[in-house]
Amino acid sequence: AHAERQFAGELAALAAADDRARPPGWRLSPWAVTAYLMGDTLPSGQVITPKYIGSRRLIEVAVATLATDRALLLLGLPGTAKTWVSEHLAAAVSGDSTLMVQGTSGTTDEAIRYGWNYAALLAQGPTENALVPSPVMRAMTEGRIARIEELTRIPSEVQDALITVLSEKAMPVPELNSEVQAVKGFNVIATANDRDRGINDTSSALRRRFNTVVLPLPADADTEAEIVHQRVDQLGRALELPVAAGGDEIRRVVTIFRELRSGLTEDRRTRLKSPSATLSAAEAISVMTSGLSLAAHFGDGRLRARDLAASLVGAVVKDPLADRVVWDEYLEAVVKERPGGED
DSSP states (O other): OHHHHHTTHHHHHHHHHHOOOOOOOSOOOOHHHHHHHOOEEEEEEEEEOOOSSOOHHHHHHHHHHHTTTSEEEEETTTSSSSSHHHHHHHHHHHHOOOOOOETTTTTOOGSEEEEEEEHHHHOSSTTTTTTEOHHHHHHHHHTOOOEESSSGSHHHHTTHHHHHHHHEEEEEEEGEEEEEOOOOOOOEEEEEESSSSSOOOHEEEEEEEEEEOOOOOOOHHHEEEEEHHHHHHHHHHHOOOSSOOOOOHHHHHHHHHHHHHTBBBSSOBBBBBOSSSSSOOHHHHHHHHHHHHHHHHHHSSSSOOHHHHHHHHHHHHHSSTTTHHHHHHHHHHTTGGSSTTTT
């Protein structure tokens, strides 16, 4: 379920307890939005679960940005919860996280501006009835948050369709000799990373209209393990998997990923080669969830190392040649030397 439905009870409790000033069009005050993201316990006893585990100041900066006339750009490596934070911010601010444009190399400016119902266009010519609004245009008319995922995967000339929207808070419709003006509460949250292949440069004119917040990788293994544990529990319940992941298995996967990612073992004694995969917390969550599914449907109902092994190899070995060598060396030099490594 979308965030606004999955956590409807928490959002309602926050709205009832929230007596602080709310920006025009917002469902909650900036303080309450931050409490929703970071977790809190309300005077009523209602527990607000944390949606993001990390620096509170980063979330405060992101929320404060949305309360101004500047758009928000969440930047970071793959797997640093950019999409997750974007969805929950939109849900808390405007109660709707679904007004989203998924950026790809094939995204056209119609996805950002508007399109046409061609049957109506041929029959009537350009009219308001023939116009098909984009998620961004709908967010403008409804005073909500529009989300643009993977901004840098969108061709640069299409990205620049946002410049007028962000600077003038208006979208011209020259075919109708009119424009759509944004209702108060409208803003844009975009996500991007500069690591993946196929990225497109963002013009300086567009960059100036965003306030950039960089979401880092988890600072330590405990924090990363907590993130993975929380999300795996949520997914396990959603998928109705009767198997629970223990902390030991999660910690092993997180340790493997952190060591390969950094090129250094946890005790800092052995240098390692790093694979081409990003090995983020998101991939650790995927490995754990796949392991739970295997244990539930093809095992004895208890999560074991063999249930994690297949998904673990698939997460690490993206390049069958180079990454396979890195993985085999890690198994020989590190894993076999640890207690239980032979298993």
